[in-house]
Amino acid sequence: MFFERAISITGLFKYYKNYKTPIHRIKEIILSSLSSQVVKYTKDDFCALENIDININKGEVVAILGKNGSGKSTLLQSICGTLTPSLGEIKVNGRIAALLELGAGFNPEFTGRENIYLNAAILGLPKKEIERSIDDIIDFSEISDYIDHPVKQYSSGMYVRLAFSIAINVDPDILIVDEALSVGDAKFQIKCLNKIKSIVASGKTVLFVSHDITSVRALCTRAIWIDKGKIVMDDDVTNATSKYLEYMYSDSKTMQNNDVVENNTKKYINHWGTHKGSIKKVELKNEYQKTSSVFELGTLMEFELEYFIPSELISVDTKVSISIKNKKGMDLIVHSANVESNSYEGKLIHTKFTLLNQLAAGEYILVVAIERSNDSEISYLEYIEGVLYFTSVTIEKRHGLFNPEVRVEFY
Template identity: 50%
Template sequence: MIRAIGLSKCYQIYEEPRHRLMQMLARGRKRYYREFWALRDVSFSVAKGETVGIVGRNGSGKSTLLQMICGTLNPTAGEVSANGRIAALLELGSGFNPEFSGRENVYLNAAVLGLSREDVDQCFDEIVAFSGIEEFIDQPVKTYSSGMVVRLAFAVQVQVKPDVLVVDEALAVGDEAFQRKCYLRLQELKADGVAVLFVSHDAGTVLQLCDRVILLDAGKKIMEGEPKPVVALYQKLVYATRAAANEIIAAARPDDTLPDTGVPQVVAVSPDFDPELVPQTTLDYASRGAAIHAVEVQDELGRLVNQLQHGAMYTVRFRATFDSAAQSVIFGMMAKTAAGVEIGGAVTDTPGSGLARIEPGERFDVVIRFRCLLNPGVYFLNVGIMGAADGELTYLARKVDAVMVRVKPERAIRATGLVDLDVTATAERVGA
């Protein structure tokens, strides 16, 4: 449904306005501008019914790419094609006329998408119901709140049954109930065979919605593949220094091994330890003066374990080392599903508080105890160190998917979902 081959976009950057005129007069004999490549040699495709995510730091070329796919920007080089009707959730509501009513803007916006008035008549009630602004639909849009505008615009785009849907950070509109409607509608469109190109900085949403993910940085495609490893590499770039980010990009697949620091190993091993239960997606953020070593899960007897019993107590342990001074340091752990959805965790203090100052060379043994209330399944544990660096609170070190654990199935468990909420469920017969 979408195919891009060697897609590139270059802008001419002039230092002074007069240089534009001088460039025209020079007729190519001299150059008065510098080139800025917003996108360079990017190729990919999106099949029918497939959702492909695009992630990258600010300025990586994501919006430029979407504009070329939608046809609002011409590429400098390469080819791009999109088959069928395209609905783009880019600048929601930007095409609305503030003097027109919501009803008039629905017909106007739908006409831009290629729908006839008869087509809109058939789905108009669904559009208004989805937006949730029925009582204001005949009022001028200039009287709407910004939230009402984007909700109506979103409702138009997703109700016109597109063949290709392009989404750029457009799901954070409205309240939680409306956001839930948006996600459900995207799932319905995907089931109907709509190709979705999805851009977001929300890693959890990308992992939840996308079949494949593309990582862009500085206009180039760095990685493409399964969502989890690509998103993990993207998160590592976000928290890396400029020098470290350049090394990560050059390597494409960073080396996540850490030096041996002599951390004592657990001598005893529980019968519930499975040596084959090893994560293949472990990833370390670039260090900002700290490192994490020897992450382990232990049972109440101090034995190494990775197959957990529902309701039992466990301890996550790791060694933290510092080669630079740090301030406001806290340590933490997060449990996630196999799809990357965060379930819950804990930190040693509130962000911005914690240990006031740590000197270079100091080491800490971090101990985090928890009761396993997870329902049977496979889960991953992240661990991290946060602190102040260059005046901002950030990760000093983080290990993603540090440990893989399996909660063993039990016939007696009646809880459903991911977490046991300790709910009591009964049914009382009251008659025929």
């Protein structure tokens, strides 16, 4: 099959110069402008992008993943032409509309309406076409009351509303969105995502940077993960996002209590108890018994605990517990099991809790505890809050804390 290229990047490097003093910077700018010499880069300069090769076909919807400072915005700005590559070539086929950093391209003294004209002109739209789409732009932004006020009076949410409305209503061939959506309120975010979906459906090319993996999965088919300016992975969106999340949470995949005892650098949110060190190991596995910290909605999660309790402390009141909290610290699921057998005497005890992931997309905190509780009191041999962290992901955006399977009948 023949694919038409939208973006083609070969051997792209981007260095940021490390000037020793501001004088060095001015000297170099003057010298290079006098001699039309290109700025030279030295080993002391910072390499934000290193030998990047990417081909994106028309109609592809590609996410750029990477932790803070990995080079995502540098890459997008190089594609848009707001940054000049130090080396390499970028070919773009079609008109780009980009939502980069907040308010970039706006003149703060101009009104919203004037900025629409200014921005659309920068995007290469003839005045007639701007006039045809200006009502749509204002309508979509829902800030018509403020459209004739200078944008310096806008809140950051209003800024992004206007910028987004312009970017998507000027009929671009390539839409580039850099994390900006997160500034808008929830209602506007959904509206924008739906609009991006319709742009995708009409066969346009989209590049999307977001730390919200649910939106990335809902929107994109391919994801490019960059780290320290290099491509780590360029793959189908599910594979790339899973690997990326694993990596992001990798140091919390398995907890060995020796880490705590021998190396007290590991920080839990809370850790107490009369017998700290009883819990030896905590592992979180997926339905294929592989250690994981990312769980698709509706798949099995296995929490495996290894611990030791001195036999004189094992009684009908002794319990092993897990709790799953959200990031606000709210207990969402708490489950305890009695440890009552004497056969564990002197041995490590293994307990596995298995449950179906019905949690809304987001990040969660695992708490594990060995406790002795009866109707009147509770005491902890060991309690660890934040022993592991994991993420629940869903293909479609859903509302609510839990997403159990629900049977719906019309009658």
